[in-house]
Amino acid sequence: MCGIVGYLGPDEGRDILMNGLARLEYRGYDSAGIAMVGPDCRLQIVRSEGKLSGLQGKLKANPISGTVGVAHTRWATHGRPSEQNAHPHRCGPFALVHNGIIENYAALKEELQAEGRRFESQTDTEVIVVLLDREWRRVGDYQQAVRNTLKKLKGSYALVIVNEEEPNALVAARKESPLILGLADSSFFLASDVPAILPYTRRVVYLNDEEVIFISREGYRIESLPDGKERTPKPHLVDWNPIMAEKAGYKHFMLKEIYEQPRAVIDTFRSVVDFEAKEVRFPELNLDRALLDRIERVFLVACGTSYHAALVAKYMIEGLCRIPVEVDLASEFRSRDPILNDRVLLLVISQSGETADTRAALKEGLDKGAHCRAIVNVVGSSIARMAQGVIYTHAGPEIGVASTKAFTTQLVALYLLAIHWAAQTGKLSGESVERYIQELLELPGKMEKILSDVARIGIWAKKYKDYKDFLYLARGPLYPIALEGALKLKEISYIHAEGYAAGEMKHGPIALIDAEMPVMVLLKRGPLYEKMISNIQEVKARDGVILALIEGEPNEIVGPAENQFVVNLSSEWLSPVLFSLPLQLLAYHVAVLRGTDVDQPRNLAKSVTVE
Ligand code: AGP
Numbered sequence: 310m311c312g313i314v315g316y317l318g319p320d321e322g323r324d325i326l327m328n329g330l331a332r333l334e335y336r337g338y339d340s341a342g343i344a345m346v347g348p349d350c351r352l353q354i355v356r357s358e359g360k361l362s363g364l365q366g367k368l369k370a371n372p373i374s375g376t377v378g379v380a381h382t383r384w385a386t387h388g389r390p391s392e393q394n395a396h397p398h399r400c401g402p403f404a405l406v407h408n409g410i411i412e413n414y415a416a417l418k419e420e421l422q423a424e425g426r427r428f429e430s431q432t433d434t435e436v437i438v439v440l441l442d443r444e445w446r447r448v449g450d451y452q453q454a455v456r457n458t459l460k461k462l463k464g465s466y467a468l469v470i471v472n473e474e475e476p477n478a479l480v481a482a483r484k485e486s487p488l489i490l491g492l493a494d495s496s497f498f499l500a501s502d503v504p505a506i507l508p509y510t511r512r513v514v515y516l517n518d519e520e521v522i523f524i525s526r527e528g529y530r531i532e533s534l535p536d537g538k539e540r541t542p543k544p545h546l547v548d549w550n551p552i553m554a555e556k557a558g559y560k561h562f563m564l565k566e567i568y569e570q571p572r573a574v575i576d577t578f579r580s581v582v583d584f585e586a587k588e589v590r591f592p593e594l595n596l597d598r599a600l601l602d603r604i605e606r607v608f609l610v611a612c613g614t615s616y617h618a619a620l621v622a623k624y625m626i627e628g629l630c631r632i633p634v635e636v637d638l639a640s641e642f643r644s645r646d647p648i649l650n651d652r653v654l655l656l657v658i659s660q661s662g663e664t665a666d667t668r669a670a671l672k673e674g675l676d677k678g679a680h681c682r683a684i685v686n687v688v689g690s691s692i693a694r695m696a697q698g699v700i701y702t703h704a705g706p707e708i709g710v711a712s713t714k715a716f717t718t719q720l721v722a723l724y725l726l727a728i729h730w731a732a733q734t735g736k737l738s739g740e741s742v743e744r745y746i747q748e749l750l751e752l753p754g755k756m757e758k759i760l761s762d763v764a765r766i767g768i769w770a771k772k773y774k775d776y777k778d779f780l781y782l783a784r785g786p787l788y789p790i791a792l793e794g795a796l797k798l799k800e801i802s803y804i805h806a807e808g809y810a811a812g813e814m815k816h817g818p819i820a821l822i823d824a825e826m827p828v829m830v831l832l833k834r835g836p837l838y839e840k841m842i843s844n845i846q847e848v849k850a851r852d853g854v855i856l857a858l859i860e861g862e863p864n865e866i867v868g869p870a871e872n873q874f875v876v877n878l879s880s881e882w883l884s885p886v887l888f889s890l891p892l893q894l895l896a897y898h899v900a901v902l903r904g905t906d907v908d909q910p911r912n913l914a915k916s917v918t919v920e
Pocket of ligand 1: 612615658
């Protein structure tokens, strides 16, 4: 969950590396560091505890320089955040940055200590560079020493190494953690994620698992570690541009990304809906009619916000396709020995495409012969390349740790998958498909309308920002949105919040209700409306404070109008998108008023790529 960058080229590399780190800070931000081989071929390292600004301050006092270097922003796993545990770690002529976890580091450390090697930090990473130094002194060949070292490591890694003995070289490798190479004229950029290199190039090479890359000023060579085979992949042209990774005048990435949702939803459905033919097509899903007819059960598996999208999708796919759907948390699914076979479709959902539990769940499905597909936002990510077919959400780079636009585009992609499936298997007539596509076409306009009039949400945030607990209640496809609303408030404002199926209230949580408990209710017109009204009565009877997102128009039974936010009417399957927007904004404004770090909340990181 760290961010790593590397640079080798003709230009001064310090600012290139620091800019790259700034664009990866959402991956981890408890300490940072940079190492460069200077014009005097001497290794210079500067590290700092805390946010990147600390390192920038140190570099002002000690402006190291060079045309080859590595840098790192950390999310601590082994060894608490400190300057000593910050990367790069050095041993001999080598400085190394790493993202991942070395599972056998303790055994390797013991082996090296037995040989008299000393360690300065508590990290697993330092073991790699000490091992490299030992191997280099043993075999005398840098590249062979790198291979020998990597072959001893168990676990996950993306790492980049500079060597003051070879100032015209940069070496990197990956196994289960993301790493990309950016190419621009005679400059070579390495990074954990695309935003770090976008200001310099859009030509990208994705490294595969267990690959090592040797870069010189003349070019690079990619080698597969197990068999030494070389690979010369054709670079991809990323369709994101640097502006997309900027704040564009918004105070926070999260707010910018909330307001990008109508556009992101359009980009997502436009990529798969043929409006002429009134058809939905998924060019990269590899799921034809014959296979759809064979599928007897669907598993939707994900983590966090993506898991909430999966919960909504259960209602859609079972409702439209009449096929049983199980929804699982990836961290549970991967270790419960699920019953999978070639009659099962396993669909994993992930914004980053790198979340370790979701990747492991996908591997479980592949190993057990299920048909494995994925919905991801990051093209070229591990999950996108592991799955047998993919649907891409076109949300663009999502920098804010709290997922917003990726969530609503996932809901739209899942909506389209359900329509496609039902149409393919004759469960949905052409007219119905047309109607569903028409409702989708109206969605961005309805989203714009909600986002253009959110003053009431700001007032609620001011009024309720100091409450200690919040309860979110809903029914049907909106129940997962109650869970998502609670997650958003938890993760960026640090207020304890719970989402609950309203029908469950009287089985326990009603005991929590009193005048100190704001209760957010989500009210959709339709068969569950009256049931929600009785739940509201139960809360009011216990002096609970009701805040309501209500479809169509306010209802005095719910309470005073100022405690009601009207959401425009929409279909059963698309209302989850509309109801999400005010909940994202409430969490955002409460967090801003409480002064928390909205884009980089404490203890969190954008994608959880380590176990
Ligand atoms: C959501 O706001 C969080 N950032 C987190 O729960 C996230 O949804 C989860 O880590 C899954 O990430 P993914 O979609 O990239 O796999």
